[in-house]
Amino acid sequence: DTEVTQTPKHLVMGMTNKKSLKCEQHMGHRAMYWYKQKAKKPPELMFVYSYEKLSINESVPSRFSPECPNSSLLNLHLHALQPEDSALYLCASSQGLREGGNYGYTFGSGTRLTVV
Amino acid sequence: QKEVEQDPGPLSVPEGAIVSLNCTYSNSAFQYFMWYRQYSRKGPELLMYTYSSGNKEDGRFTAQVDKSSKYISLFIRDSQPSDSATYLCAMRNNAGNMLTFGGGTRLMVKP
Numbered sequence: 753d754t755e756v757t758q759t760p761k762h763l764v765m766g767m768t769n770k771k772s773l774k775c776e777q778h779m780g781h782r783a784m785y786w787y788k789q790k791a792k793k794p795p796e797l798m799f800v801y802s803y804e805k806l807s808i809n810e811s812v813p814s815r816f817s818p819e820c821p822n823s824s825l826l827n828l829h830l831h832a833l834q835p836e837d838s839a840l841y842l843c844a845s846s847q848g849l850r851e852g853g854n855y856g857y858t859f860g861s862g863t864r865l866t867v868v
Numbered sequence: 869q870k871e872v873e874q875d876p877g878p879l880s881v882p883e884g885a886i887v888s889l890n891c892t893y894s895n896s897a898f899q900y901f902m903w904y905r906q907y908s909r910k911g912p913e914l915l916m917y918t919y920s921s922g923n924k925e926d927g928r929f930t931a932q933v934d935k936s937s938k939y940i941s942l943f944i945r946d947s948q949p950s951d952s953a954t955y956l957c958a959m960r961n962n963a964g965n966m967l968t969f970g971g972g973t974r975l976m977v978k979p
């Protein structure tokens with residue numbers, strides 16, 4: 753299995769809703785990432801998990817809450833979002849530094865989020 | 869100045885042309901260089917991965933890294949309409965897994 757699977761593919765939510773994005777990989781990667789991508793822009797890093805521990809939070813608002821239940825799963829919990837949070841949310845994984853970390857990321861296809 | 873600069877395009881070429889995509893960077897600590905292809909509304913797909921300077925070839929794709937000039941290139945031979953996408957360069961240093969992306973170049977290959 754060489755894929756990163758993200759669900760759902762599309763999500764429309766109101767500003768008072770609570771929802772979660774899910775990401776799964778079975779490549780044995782020990783680093784997992786959440787990125788946000790706006791149209792015609794490169795991906796922007798949000799969070800990094802390394803060996804199931806949060807290692808980087810790029811000053812992301814608290815309305816985004818990541819969770820890594822195990823080495824294969826990564827969630828992003830959403831609450832009280834704003835319309836400007838509408839974007840493509842990408843999950844990625846890579847080898848951890850202890851395994852050499854010498855390869856690029858594998859990205860999922862993303863969740864297209866619309867906040868209304 | 870951004871750490872990684874990439875011409876946004878769009879770059880429009882006829883089918884069969886050789887395409888050259890480029891990135892320049894300012895951080896001399898970058899050691900690993902990648903090219904990703906991203907189709908509209910999809911996640912980026914890793915195309916090429918190179919370490920340090922030199923060339924790497926994979927089918928119609930060739931990646932070049934010139935660390936002395938802080939310049940990387942991706943060449944696409946015999947371009948096809950299916951190559952139409954946004955191409956993102958990305959790079960990182962030895963210290964961690966963090967990638968720094970270029971802004972992406974939009975390529976259009978016309979039949």
